[in-house]
Amino acid sequence: MHPKIAEVIEYDVCTACGACSAVCPVKAVSVNTKAEIRDPDDLTLYVKGAAPEVCEKCYACGRVCPVVHGYLKDEFENVQNFFAAKSAIPGQDGGVTSAILKSLLEKNEIDCVVGIVRDENWQTELILMTKPEDVDKTTGTKYTYDSVVSALREPFEQYERIAVVGVPCQIHGSRLIMDNINDKIVLLVGLFCMESFYHDVMTEKIIPEKLGLEVSDVMKLDFAKGKFWAYTKDGETHNVPIPEIAPLAREPCHACCDYTAIHADISVGSVGAPDGWNSVLIRTETGQKYFDLVEGLETMEDPKPGMSLIKKLADMKHSNNTEHYLEACEKFTFDDAGIY
DSSP: OTTTTHHHHHTTOOOOOOHHHHHOOOEEEEESSOOOOOOOOOOGGGTTTTOGGGSSOHHHHHHHHHHHHHHOOOOTTTTOOEEEEEESSSOOSOOOOHHHHHHHEEEESOOOEEEEETTTTTTTTEEEEOOOOGGGGGOOOOBBBOGGGGHHHHHHHHSSSSSEOOOHHHHHHHHHHHHHHHHOOOEEEEOOOSBBBBBHIIIIIIIISSSSSGGEEEEEEETTTEEEEEEEETOEEEEEHHHGGGSSOOGGGOOOOOOSSSOSOOOOOOTSSSOOOOEEEEHHHHHOOOOOOOSSSEEEEEEESSSEEEEEEEHHHHHHHHHHHHHHHHHHOGGGGGGO
16 A cells, blocks of 8 residues: 555645645655655655655545545535625735734734745745734735645644645645644635646746746736736736636646635635725634634625625636546545545
8 A cells, every 4th residue: 555645746636735744754755846756765855755665654644635635516615704804914905814813923822824925036935923023024925836834844843823824725735634633723714726836937937928027026916807917116017818827827726626715714815805805704613713803904794796706716716627636536546545
């Protein structure tokens, strides 16, 4: 028998969420931007990938893998409350995610959260936020991918109340860790996501070739109204139709069937809310409890265009990706992997 994660990697549907890397007791699995099978006898190659030959058969990796776990048909079945919100904190739209993290850190409700910072060349880096002011470094959506959950391995040893903010696959993996491995994660904040891109694709193809811009001139990136937008330092806006860049998304994104992060406690996005606001989906009692502690937020009930647009985009993602996911599943040997 072998760990199911090896096939997830082999068939290129590994989301690189990093959950397997965070929980593997022998560090046989590690994740970078693209996972590959690695030679277990050459420790210098343990930068990324899976080494089934050194697996201890605990199957922790398979129990926390969102691809192995699969997707729910109705990703809105657990939504308890829907509204729009915004804060005074500068952010991608309404700054709601930043407001949540800052308030909870200020009130000592959480000990830490993993975040992503970027430089002017849109190179990103994972950081551990333990103070409210750390949150200011991570505002804005990057649209490139980092294995957020893999960075939890050390925090699991140091902290008791960890929050995770991430896109659907990262939240899915984190929920599976909570349910199967480790109870130190106390809050999951999910971000709407249609697809993401590797760093080199964004900085070497999309920005310079599709948008015709210098990477260092770009201040903000955004998906809106069927286009991918770039906002530059001179105050100008530039855009390209989404269909022109969608094929450049990471291959695993084409098999993902979760748009709003169904496994989150709170989901946040810009779609469905007016400009300058965030849509907020409260999915669990835990999410409501923590959201009620957040200060400095203005809320709006029944925002427009509302849930109908969110569901439209979710249906579009499911329609585009379900076939790809099912094709991958046909190749898996689940009965031979210790996963039931």
